[in-house]
Structure formats: structure tokens, C-alpha cells
Amino acid sequence: MATAELSAHDLIAQHRPTLDEALEAIRTRAYWSPHPEHPKAYGESGSLDAAAGKAAFDAVLNTRIDLGQPGTDGWVGGEVSPYGVELGVTYPHPDADVLLPAMKAGQAAWRDAGAEVRAVVCLEILKRISDRTHEFAHAVMHTSGQAFMMAFQAGGPHAQDRGLEAVAYAYAEQVRTPATAEWSKPQGKRDPLTMTKTFTPVPRGIALLIGCNTFPTWNGYPGLFASLATGNAVLVKPHPRAVLPLALTVRVAREVLAWAGFDPNLVALAAERPGEGIAKTLATRPEIRIIDYTGSTAFGDWLENNARQAQVHTEKAGVNTVLVESTANYKGMLANLAFSLSLYSGQMCTTPQNLLIPRDGIRTDEGPKTYDEVVSDLARSVDGLLGDDTRANALLGAIVNPDVKARLEAAAGLGEVALASREVTNPEFPGAVVRTPVIVKLDGTKPDDGAAYLSECFGPVSFAVAVDSAADALALLRRTVREKGAMTVGAYTTDSEVEREVEEVCLEESAQLSLNLTGGVYVNQTAAFSDFHGSGGNPAANAALTDGAFVANRFRVVEVRRDA
Amino acid sequence: MATAELSAHDLIAQHRPTLDEALEAIRTRAYWSPHPEHPKAYGESGSLDAAAGKAAFDAVLNTRIDLGQPGTDGWVGGEVSPYGVELGVTYPHPDADVLLPAMKAGQAAWRDAGAEVRAVVCLEILKRISDRTHEFAHAVMHTSGQAFMMAFQAGGPHAQDRGLEAVAYAYAEQVRTPATAEWSKPQGKRDPLTMTKTFTPVPRGIALLIGCNTFPTWNGYPGLFASLATGNAVLVKPHPRAVLPLALTVRVAREVLAWAGFDPNLVALAAERPGEGIAKTLATRPEIRIIDYTGSTAFGDWLENNARQAQVHTEKAGVNTVLVESTANYKGMLANLAFSLSLYSGQMCTTPQNLLIPRDGIRTDEGPKTYDEVVSDLARSVDGLLGDDTRANALLGAIVNPDVKARLEAAAGLGEVALASREVTNPEFPGAVVRTPVIVKLDGTKPDDGAAYLSECFGPVSFAVAVDSAADALALLRRTVREKGAMTVGAYTTDSEVEREVEEVCLEESAQLSLNLTGGVYVNQTAAFSDFHGSGGNPAANAALTDGAFVANRFRVVEVRRDA
Known part of the structure; x- marks a missing residue:
């Protein structure tokens, strides 16, 4: 991390306690969240209060969100809120032949930063998203149709919880194997065989997040942060009716990556033209090695059957x-x-x-x-x-x-x-x-x-x-x-x-x-760090949010061994 | 575990120290093995010495290995040792419509036994195999063509190490989530929301192990023990030229399962008729939810493309x-x-x-x-x-x-x-x-x-x-x-x-x-608990032996939650 104002050490000092609490929570599965649920909890220490969040949302309407991405060949938009408002926001449309190679350029530095630095950079992204929870609440409300309070909670703190949970699992998985090992095998009366070994988590490649209409952030953050925290670049392809919440997310992620000295192109947006079906094109590109998808069974099955070059995580439909x-x-x-x-x-x-x-x-x-x-x-x-x-x-x-x-x-x-x-x-x-x-x-x-x-x-x-x-x-x-x-x-x-x-x-x-739920917990709600969302073991979904299997195959471990 | 002579407590007391050492070894990746490499180390405390092992191997030649499996519709054999000897051993050929349902019958009890009991039962299987290492060495030699000392070491202690390593990973993965949790979410001035939650690792179904000709035990044990330790029944389909080592393995596993009070049909053998290609038929059965395969790229690719109902782990061919x-x-x-x-x-x-x-x-x-x-x-x-x-x-x-x-x-x-x-x-x-x-x-x-x-x-x-x-x-x-x-x-x-x-x-x-290897460690040898075999990240193999990803998707966690 090369910026003058910041050292990796500072970022670790700032976020490591939160990471440790998250690691403890996924182990005990007791209640825990660092993200306040109440709208009035925001407005202090740099976060936007209700009025400022509403103003930020209003200011983005009818603008072009220019993320400064390479390989932008046009601007697309057209979201209409389920509440009847035209958002009027346009987003970059990708030329994948330019954008995807550009996303790979920064991957070696991101890999070399190691699991802990990647985790705290992800936590900084989540922190800055959390600070803008009021703004995100309006963006989620006016794309999903959720009522404001639900958009605020499910689209804000609960989604951030799920993202943080994914970071915690990703971090824990990567540090199960030590960075180095000394190996000494006894040989009877002869000298032992000795080797020095290094183990490096390496990314699979570029991950594709295919967002859904109803919970763009809640269903999107686990895959996004699990992939990013394990060293992969992430291309975010939102549902065409729910682009704004993920475009704002990508903007924050790119800002933080650049601020921390990494290539902002590690996270990019792929908005699509009406009826383009860009997800199919992107999902089968050889550069795409991980896919996270929430949506219809038909397209989830298509991904599982056709995106054979990728690890495909799907949440499809079930009958509850x-x-x-x-x-x-x-x-x-x-x-x-x-x-x-x-x-x-x-x-x-x-x-x-x-x-x-x-x-x-x-x-x-x-x-x-x-x-x-x-x-x-x-x-x-x-x-x-x-x-x-x-x-x-x-x-x-x-x-x-x-x-x-x-x-x-x-x-x-x-x-x-x-x-x-x-x-x-x-x-x-x-x-x-x-x-x-x-x-x-x-x-x-x-x-x-x-x-x-x-x-x-x-x-x-x-x-x-x-x-x-x-x-x-x-x-x-x-x-x-x-x-x-x-x-x-x-x-x-x-x-x-x-x-x-x-x-x-x-x-x-x-x-x-x-x-026998009869109180204030409902069958359709799950809490990050404690409840699993889906099981990954029946046809509704091939993955659960979030467990070891959700993160373990997003990276591989490369060993280098030498005679000691 | 229902046998009079044995309690779960005894088995845990006996094997838990070994399991703990294995768990420590996969964390430090320092040298460790509980299985002696030297042939002369065997012959004490119940293990077969060289002469007894050879005699046991000779005694099995030209016999029928009747495993007492349900759904046996004939007897097949025909192995000829690469050293020129006809083994003359015949094995049960399965009627899958009878055998597969029978293999599911004991799964609920095996699941309910929990991760620790499953682990120590697996360790007991490995212990009894270890005791017969000399016998297995001849079986591996006369199917793979390995020289005796290599068959002894790679087919014996090194294979047992890989099996134990898989058990350790499987155990660690299952206990990452606690069996129970109390969840209490503050509600401001109101009473907190409280829930009691249980988490149970559940198997995917029946696992199919497709063995290879050259390393029937070394390449077979990781998948076999990873699947069994995570609660799945395992159907073992050996390479037709290398049935004996895995048939002996299945026999020991069935003995131990029955001795420990479980259904022996949790592990079964599927030998095939010449040219039958039974692996294709079995691999696409709906009951088969996990496949482990070592062999040609062509058939590995076929499995990945066609056994879509299963988690498929392949080690195919590469160019080193x-x-x-x-x-x-x-x-x-x-x-x-x-x-x-x-x-x-x-x-x-x-x-x-x-x-x-x-x-x-x-x-x-x-x-x-x-x-x-x-x-x-x-x-x-x-x-x-x-x-x-x-x-x-x-x-x-x-x-x-x-x-x-x-x-x-x-x-x-x-x-x-x-x-x-x-x-x-x-x-x-x-x-x-x-x-x-x-x-x-x-x-x-x-x-x-x-x-x-x-x-x-x-x-x-x-x-x-x-x-x-x-x-x-x-x-x-x-x-x-x-x-x-x-x-x-x-x-x-x-x-x-x-x-x-x-x-x-x-x-x-x-x-x-x-x-720069110039001493007694060779590029083509890896040590369990320390080295990864393959990376799972290039076309030679989609899995590594052994890491979290190798075990994490063999089971799912089912949560049951109630108002507290």
C-alpha cells in the first residue's frame, strides 16, 4: 500500500479488532453485528444522517456514474423505481476485451498483499458503505421496491454483515495453511531430510457477480467480498432493474482500492443494454473463474451447465x-x-x-x-x-x-x-x-x-x-x-x-x-454470523451463505519448496 | 455404538491423541506421520510382520472375497499382476438397484454419531489397515507393478497418511460450526430476541470412489476417508487391474463399521465385468452425490460434464x-x-x-x-x-x-x-x-x-x-x-x-x-500433512490433496432454530 497517508499497519490496527470479532462470531454463532440497524444511529463520526443520505441519493439521480473504468464503450441505464420514479442514472457498458485484461493487471499485487491486508481493505470498503447506509437505503428501496425501513436494514447493515461474514470466512480459510513451514524428516542414523516451504493463497482469476432485482446488496455482498478477499478481481453485473446499489458499491470499492495503493480495476461494473443478456456472454469468458448468482432456476441451471470454466455458486428458486x-x-x-x-x-x-x-x-x-x-x-x-x-x-x-x-x-x-x-x-x-x-x-x-x-x-x-x-x-x-x-x-x-x-x-x-416461531423472529429472516441462508444441499441453491465451502474454492494454495 | 466390548468413549480415548496430532500437523505442515515406513517396524502389537503379511497375501490368492454385501449378482475377477502372476481373486459384482438403497439404510445412524465418532472409527479402520501393511504391500505391488519397497511405503504408510490427513480435514471442517448456539439479539428497551439453534453436519448421499491402476490406495484413500468421515456412504469402484488393494480396504472398513455398531454397508465394493464400464453407469445414478476419480483426462472430463448431480473431484493428467x-x-x-x-x-x-x-x-x-x-x-x-x-x-x-x-x-x-x-x-x-x-x-x-x-x-x-x-x-x-x-x-x-x-x-x-532439489527429496514425491498434491487450479486436477475445499462440500450443515 503506497499512499503516503496510509500504511498497511494503520489499516490493520483500525480493522483487525472487527475482523477478530467476526471470526469469533462465526465460531460461536452467537448474535453479533458491528452495523447499527436503527436509522438514527447514523450521522456521527463521518456517517451520513437521514437528510444527508437522502440528499446524496437525490444528487445521483439523473447523472452518469462514471467509474473511470477502462474499456467503456457506451453508457446505459433506464431503471424505473417500483415506486414509479425514473432514476435517470447511466452506467458504463463494458467492452469485455478491454476491461477484463485491465482487471487482471493489478491481481499480482493484490495477491502479494496477503490475506490480512486484503481483509482489512475489504473492511474499509464495508465501513465506507456503512457510512452511506442512508444513501444505499434509498437506492435499494427504489430498485427492489422494498419499503424504506426494510431497504435500510436488509440493504444496509444486514447486507454489510453478510459481506463482513464472507470476509471473515475467506480470511480464516486462507490462514489455515501457514505462510511458511520448516519440514524435517528423520532418516535413522543419517541426517534428516529438511525442506523450507512457502504457501501462498492465489486467486482463481476474475469473479463475476450476477446481482438480483430484489436484494442487490444482501445477495450480492457475500460473493463479492468472498472473491475479493481471496485475491480475485470482481466484475459486478447487476440486474438491469437494480443497478444503482451495486454501482454505488463498486464506486466505493474502487475508491478504497486506489486509496490503499491497489489497482481500482480489481472491482468493476458491467451494466447492460436492454435485452442484451450480457451475463451469458461474460459467464463463459475464459477469464471468469468464479460466478455468484441469485435469480431464476432456469438461468442458474444454465450457468451450472455452461460456465464450466468457473466455480458457480447459485441461489435459485425453491418452494418453501x-x-x-x-x-x-x-x-x-x-x-x-x-x-x-x-x-x-x-x-x-x-x-x-x-x-x-x-x-x-x-x-x-x-x-x-x-x-x-x-x-x-x-x-x-x-x-x-x-x-x-x-x-x-x-x-x-x-x-x-x-x-x-x-x-x-x-x-x-x-x-x-x-x-x-x-x-x-x-x-x-x-x-x-x-x-x-x-x-x-x-x-x-x-x-x-x-x-x-x-x-x-x-x-x-x-x-x-x-x-x-x-x-x-x-x-x-x-x-x-x-x-x-x-x-x-x-x-x-x-x-x-x-x-x-x-x-x-x-x-x-x-x-x-x-x-414453532411465535415471537419476533421470522422463518424468512436469517442473521449473518449465526444463521445459514440456504443449505447448498437441495435444489434451491448449490451454496450456503456463508460457510467454508462458499470460500474454500475461490483460491488455491501454491506451495514452493526448497532444500533447507 | 452398540457392541458390548466397545464404547464410543473407548474409541475416542484410543484415537483422539492421533487425531489431535494430525490436526496440529495440517496446521503447522511440519513433518509428521504415525505410520512407520520401515518394513521391520511391523510385527509387534498385533501388526503382521513380513512373513505373516506375505502369507496373508498368498492365502487370498485364488479365493472369492465375499464381503457379504447385499445386491451381489455375480462374481468377477481376472487381475494379472504386472509381474506375470494371475491373482485368481473374484469379487462381488453389484446390482446397483439393490446395493445403493442398502448403503443408505445406515446413513442416519452414521450421521447421528457425529463428527468425532466418525473420525475415530475411520482411524480404527486405518489402524487395522496399517497392521496389515505387509499384506497390502504385496497387493499393491501385484496390481500396480510397483517394486516391493515402493508398494510397501507408497501403498502402505504414505497412503494411510493421506487417509488420516483427509479425516483430520473432514473433522476440522465439521466442527468449525458449533453443535448448538444460544442467540440473543438486543431490542433496546424491550426483551431481547432469543433463539436456541442446533447445527448438524449432514452427508450429501453416497460417494463413489473410482480407483486408479497405479496407486489404488494412495490416490483412493483421501476421497474414501473424506467422504466417510463427513457422514457419507462410500461405494468403491476399483480399476479392473487393481481391485485387490481396495477390496481388502473395503473388507477392513466393513469389519470395523460392524464391530463399532454401524451398518457395514456404509462402505461397499463395486467390481466390474471386463469391458463393462460400470463407472459411467454408477457415476450418473441419482444416489451418487460425490465422486473422487484418478485417471485419464478423457474420463475425468466426461465425469465433470456428465455426473452433474455429484460433487466431482478429479485428478487427471498433466504435463510436468x-x-x-x-x-x-x-x-x-x-x-x-x-x-x-x-x-x-x-x-x-x-x-x-x-x-x-x-x-x-x-x-x-x-x-x-x-x-x-x-x-x-x-x-x-x-x-x-x-x-x-x-x-x-x-x-x-x-x-x-x-x-x-x-x-x-x-x-x-x-x-x-x-x-x-x-x-x-x-x-x-x-x-x-x-x-x-x-x-x-x-x-x-x-x-x-x-x-x-x-x-x-x-x-x-x-x-x-x-x-x-x-x-x-x-x-x-x-x-x-x-x-x-x-x-x-x-x-x-x-x-x-x-x-x-x-x-x-x-x-x-x-x-x-x-x-533446486539435489538431495533425498524428489519433485515427484509429496508428504501428507505438509505438501499439497496438485493444486486444483490448473487442468491436471480440479482438487488438491488435501485442503479445506477437498472436504467442505462433502457435507452440508442443517440448522434447526427455535424460540428460546
Whole structure:
């Protein structure tokens, strides 16, 4: 690191304590975060407060974000906020034949800096992003359609947590092997054989991050920081509807890299022309050796099958199930489920889709409830939660794109509607498409209904699936996870045998299970440093955020040995 | 573990110290091994001495190895030792539709046993194999064609080391996440959110080990033990010419599993009929979720492209280079290279193939040497090393199969022969095909010669490639590793700038480098716990033995969380 104002030592002194806390957190998996969740926590020590963050966001609208990248052959843009605002921002479009070689130029110096310096440079990037959390919150809100508070938290501190978690795993993985070793093998009466060995983590090449529409930062940061921290250059290809949050991220990363004396081209943006499909072109370039992707199963499968030169990490689609067998807290269960179905209009890869409920009803602390009662009580809970339009807007956000709206509208035709979706007006953003969730009754024994509940219906659509028994529910859960994958599974039961069986299904089919949630933690939310996001072991995703496997193959270790 | 004589506690008490030493060794990468290399070290505390081991091997010849596996639909065999002896052993041929489901039956109990119990059961398997090292040595010798001492060491203690190393990595990886965690998130003035979480390593499914002809145990044990220690059942598909060492391994594993109270079907053998190609059928079965393979590039590529339901680890072929630029120990260099070219008739994936030598000669401690002098001095060193037939037999072993013999014979036609191969008679085994290595001169600037030196020519064939300069040698090294892959790279230079440049090529192309070896360590040998075998970052292999990446994706972690 060559800048006068800065030494590697200073940066390590500044960030090493945070890195150490992160390393401890992934080991204990207790609660920890260095990134405040409350908007009012920002505005001190260099961070932007609410007004300054809003002003920074407003100032970027209708501008060109010129990142100073080599190989820019034009400017592209066209994002329209789900809240109805045209962002008017344009971004560099890459000439890959120029940009990719330029991204490799700085890689040897980045590699030679070593794992610790790379980690603290990544932490400095995260720190500067954290300081701009209010600005990022608006950028995430106006690309994903999340309501402001969710965009603030999930797009800000929670995304930064996931990035930091990836840095911690990447660092830990690289230092498992020492930098040097002295090796001395006894040879009986003769002198021992002795060797001096060095071990250097080396990057695979250039990593490609393919961002998603709904969680551009939260789903993007793990791959971005895992690749960068392991020595790779990273090309960021955002979803065309959600470029801004990742363009701002790339800008900060390039600033920090240059400031720390490294080549800013280690991180670059690849925005695309409408309908260009640049991800396919980039993903199969020989320079691209790592891919991180969040999005549709179809394109995730395409990447896995075609980008054979790369390590491909995919988070695709699953069908998430909640098994409702019995509960000791009926009201808590209903409130918890209602919130999970409503948050961000169900546009989370972790939102429950299928609620499996015995057709003969369930036992509760309020006495037995029939299938119909459970479904209508849940519908009433959702209605109650979203009855006030201000609260509804704050929870639901906006429908992210026309496809989700079309699926929501079609869902009402799939069965008996237990809870109809309604339009909510957003007084601040009249252009926003805001909808409450629909709940549709289906029959788990009817093959026609299976076509619906065994497909992912991304958006505010849930199916109350009547099943004959707990055993049938378990069998359907197993089939769903095995065939369709699941990011989350939930279960409500007071029966220890059913609990054991649902755990066994999840262990055998590799699905993450939340049991009897009735408080302020929801099946569709995970906390970095403690919860795994996905398992990487069922069809919904081939990787988990974040574990050793997520980072271990992003670099290789080169050994050089000499006679001592 | 249900047997009366044994508790998990006992097994842990017995093996935990060894596991801890292995964990320390992979962290420091200093020399360590619990498995004696000297044949005379065996015969005490239950291990077989030389005579008992030979007797055990003789007793198994011309028998049926009935492993008691379900789904056996016939008996197959037909191994003929490269030393000319028909082994006459037959093995179970599997009906996969019966065997694979049977292998899954015991998986839940094996999973529930936990990482530590699985590790110590694996160590017990390795201990019992170690006790039979003399028996295994004959089995490896008479399938691979290795000379006895090499079969003893590489097929015995060194293979057991690699197996134990894999167990250590697997254990370490699984316990990075705690079994349980208490999570408490502050909520300002409200009560904290609290959750109880459990984390369970779960297997992917059934692992398939596809063994090779030349190092059935050494190349087989890492995958076998990594998969078993992470909770998977393992189906062992040996090379049809090298079944016996892995059949004996499977027998010991099944004995130990049953003795420890687990289902012996967690490890099973799949021998094949002549020409059956059962590996293709098994590799694409949905139950097979992990594959470990050592062998040809063609089939390795086929597995990577077709066994898409599995994590595929391949060690394929590479073209290994030694760059000879200058040396401060000319005699030591020649002796070291001569040994590397001769050991096991060059039938190691790590044996150097291309020796890049400047056509203007090299600087040495004995004054300048022309290209021709270096090549003829090396030829003389090989001749001297192998001049005595007894020593030649002890070093060369036998040519493993007719393909290698054919390649050796064809190599003499590729260029000017600097050292001709000669036949060596093996008085003990007159049927053995024993040949000394050939060295052929090629020109690094002639495209026709490139067809030879840029293809792997597995066997006792080396090319002395004349290059115009050190820079040209570095460029050819880079091209060779990038396009063809390399398991090893060697270099001799006294020039610090050339040394730096060859290191840079190896760091950029992900190749393992041995520098200026002139003593008793050879470029084609690696030591478990300290050296990585391959890098997993160039076309020769997509995995290294053994690192975190080799084990991390063999299992997934399933989390179950509940309100606390």
C-alpha cells in the first residue's frame, strides 16, 4: 500500500479488532453485528444522517456514474423505481476485451498483499458503505421496491454483515495453511531430510457477480467480498432493474482500492443494454473463474451447465413449506405467519409458500381448530396486520416488477381464495404497485392442485394445502424439498414425535428448519454470523451463505519448496 | 455404538491423541506421520510382520472375497499382476438397484454419531489397515507393478497418511460450526430476541470412489476417508487391474463399521465385468452425490460434464516440467533428476516429462555445460543409477500395462534418442515387463516437436526440450501448465531473477513448485500433512490433496432454530 497517508499497519490496527470479532462470531454463532440497524444511529463520526443520505441519493439521480473504468464503450441505464420514479442514472457498458485484461493487471499485487491486508481493505470498503447506509437505503428501496425501513436494514447493515461474514470466512480459510513451514524428516542414523516451504493463497482469476432485482446488496455482498478477499478481481453485473446499489458499491470499492495503493480495476461494473443478456456472454469468458448468482432456476441451471470454466455458486428458486400440525400458542403462530407472508409482499426467496394443514384440523392452546378455521384465522391475521394503509405500505413495499403482479393476479384462479389480495394506495408514491398477499386453498391429494403448490410462485401468494395427516404432510414436505428445493422450512407442532420426524426430513433433505416461531423472529429472516441462508444441499441453491465451502474454492494454495 | 466390548468413549480415548496430532500437523505442515515406513517396524502389537503379511497375501490368492454385501449378482475377477502372476481373486459384482438403497439404510445412524465418532472409527479402520501393511504391500505391488519397497511405503504408510490427513480435514471442517448456539439479539428497551439453534453436519448421499491402476490406495484413500468421515456412504469402484488393494480396504472398513455398531454397508465394493464400464453407469445414478476419480483426462472430463448431480473431484493428467537454467550442484541435480525419472518407471502423475534446457547451455558449479552435455550427463546418471539389475528392479518395478509399454516403444521415434530404454530381467518374476526410461531430444521452437512435448506421455518417457533462453523456457512452462496442466513443476536456477519469475508463473498458473532439489527429496514425491498434491487450479486436477475445499462440500450443515 503506497499512499503516503496510509500504511498497511494503520489499516490493520483500525480493522483487525472487527475482523477478530467476526471470526469469533462465526465460531460461536452467537448474535453479533458491528452495523447499527436503527436509522438514527447514523450521522456521527463521518456517517451520513437521514437528510444527508437522502440528499446524496437525490444528487445521483439523473447523472452518469462514471467509474473511470477502462474499456467503456457506451453508457446505459433506464431503471424505473417500483415506486414509479425514473432514476435517470447511466452506467458504463463494458467492452469485455478491454476491461477484463485491465482487471487482471493489478491481481499480482493484490495477491502479494496477503490475506490480512486484503481483509482489512475489504473492511474499509464495508465501513465506507456503512457510512452511506442512508444513501444505499434509498437506492435499494427504489430498485427492489422494498419499503424504506426494510431497504435500510436488509440493504444496509444486514447486507454489510453478510459481506463482513464472507470476509471473515475467506480470511480464516486462507490462514489455515501457514505462510511458511520448516519440514524435517528423520532418516535413522543419517541426517534428516529438511525442506523450507512457502504457501501462498492465489486467486482463481476474475469473479463475476450476477446481482438480483430484489436484494442487490444482501445477495450480492457475500460473493463479492468472498472473491475479493481471496485475491480475485470482481466484475459486478447487476440486474438491469437494480443497478444503482451495486454501482454505488463498486464506486466505493474502487475508491478504497486506489486509496490503499491497489489497482481500482480489481472491482468493476458491467451494466447492460436492454435485452442484451450480457451475463451469458461474460459467464463463459475464459477469464471468469468464479460466478455468484441469485435469480431464476432456469438461468442458474444454465450457468451450472455452461460456465464450466468457473466455480458457480447459485441461489435459485425453491418452494418453501410450513407444516402446521399443532401449537401451544395459536395467536403467536398466526401473527408470526401473517408477518412472514406480508413482509416485502412475499418477494423473498425465504417466504413460505405452502402451508400444510391437516384437513381434520389441529390442536391448539385455544382448543381444536378445523382446517377452515386455521385458514380463515390466518387470513384475518394478515388482514389485521395490513388493515392500516400506512402500516401496510411500511410492511409490503411495492411489487418489484410486472411478472410478480401477473402471478399474483393469476393465483386467484388456482383454487378457492381464502384471502383476496387488495390494492393499497401509497400516498407518497402514487405510481407504486402495492398489493396485500393472497391465500388460496388447495388440496394435497388432488394432482391438479399439485401443479400449483409444487411450482414456485414468487410473490405474495400462499397456498393453504389440506393434507390427510401429519405423515402425509411430512411426505409432501420431503417430496417438495427433494424435487423443488427449499430455502426455508417451518413447522408448528407440540408433538415431540412429529417434531423429530420433521427434523429428520430436514436433515435428510438438507433444509434449514425453524420450529414453532411465535415471537419476533421470522422463518424468512436469517442473521449473518449465526444463521445459514440456504443449505447448498437441495435444489434451491448449490451454496450456503456463508460457510467454508462458499470460500474454500475461490483460491488455491501454491506451495514452493526448497532444500533447507 | 452398540457392541458390548466397545464404547464410543473407548474409541475416542484410543484415537483422539492421533487425531489431535494430525490436526496440529495440517496446521503447522511440519513433518509428521504415525505410520512407520520401515518394513521391520511391523510385527509387534498385533501388526503382521513380513512373513505373516506375505502369507496373508498368498492365502487370498485364488479365493472369492465375499464381503457379504447385499445386491451381489455375480462374481468377477481376472487381475494379472504386472509381474506375470494371475491373482485368481473374484469379487462381488453389484446390482446397483439393490446395493445403493442398502448403503443408505445406515446413513442416519452414521450421521447421528457425529463428527468425532466418525473420525475415530475411520482411524480404527486405518489402524487395522496399517497392521496389515505387509499384506497390502504385496497387493499393491501385484496390481500396480510397483517394486516391493515402493508398494510397501507408497501403498502402505504414505497412503494411510493421506487417509488420516483427509479425516483430520473432514473433522476440522465439521466442527468449525458449533453443535448448538444460544442467540440473543438486543431490542433496546424491550426483551431481547432469543433463539436456541442446533447445527448438524449432514452427508450429501453416497460417494463413489473410482480407483486408479497405479496407486489404488494412495490416490483412493483421501476421497474414501473424506467422504466417510463427513457422514457419507462410500461405494468403491476399483480399476479392473487393481481391485485387490481396495477390496481388502473395503473388507477392513466393513469389519470395523460392524464391530463399532454401524451398518457395514456404509462402505461397499463395486467390481466390474471386463469391458463393462460400470463407472459411467454408477457415476450418473441419482444416489451418487460425490465422486473422487484418478485417471485419464478423457474420463475425468466426461465425469465433470456428465455426473452433474455429484460433487466431482478429479485428478487427471498433466504435463510436468522441469526448468534447468543453472545450478550450484550439478552432480546433485543430475542424481536427483535421474532418480525422479526412474522411480516406478516414470509411471507417476508427478514424474517430470519435459526438461527445458537452454540450447546455449547452463552455468554450473562445474563450469558451463552445453545442452548436449547436460542431456548426456543426465543419461549417464540414469544409466549409473540403473546399471545394476537388482537395483534397477527395486527402483523401476514393472510396466503396469501394455499401453505404457506401447507409448515407451513409440517414444523413440519422436526425436533423437539421448538415452535408449533397455529391458531388465526380473529373476524372481520372469513375466514382469521391466524397462529403463527413454530420454528423447526435442526442439522447443519446432511445431512438430510441440505435438510430442505438449501431450502427456505417461510412462518412462522424458523429453529434453531445447529452448532459446530462460525467458522462452518460462513462456513454455506457462503455456504448458495453462493448457495441459501440471501436477508438479521443478526448476534449477542460481539466478534470483529467474527464480522469482518461475515462482510468479507457478503462482499465476497455480502449480506446485520444487526448487533446486539435489538431495533425498524428489519433485515427484509429496508428504501428507505438509505438501499439497496438485493444486486444483490448473487442468491436471480440479482438487488438491488435501485442503479445506477437498472436504467442505462433502457435507452440508442443517440448522434447526427455535424460540428460546
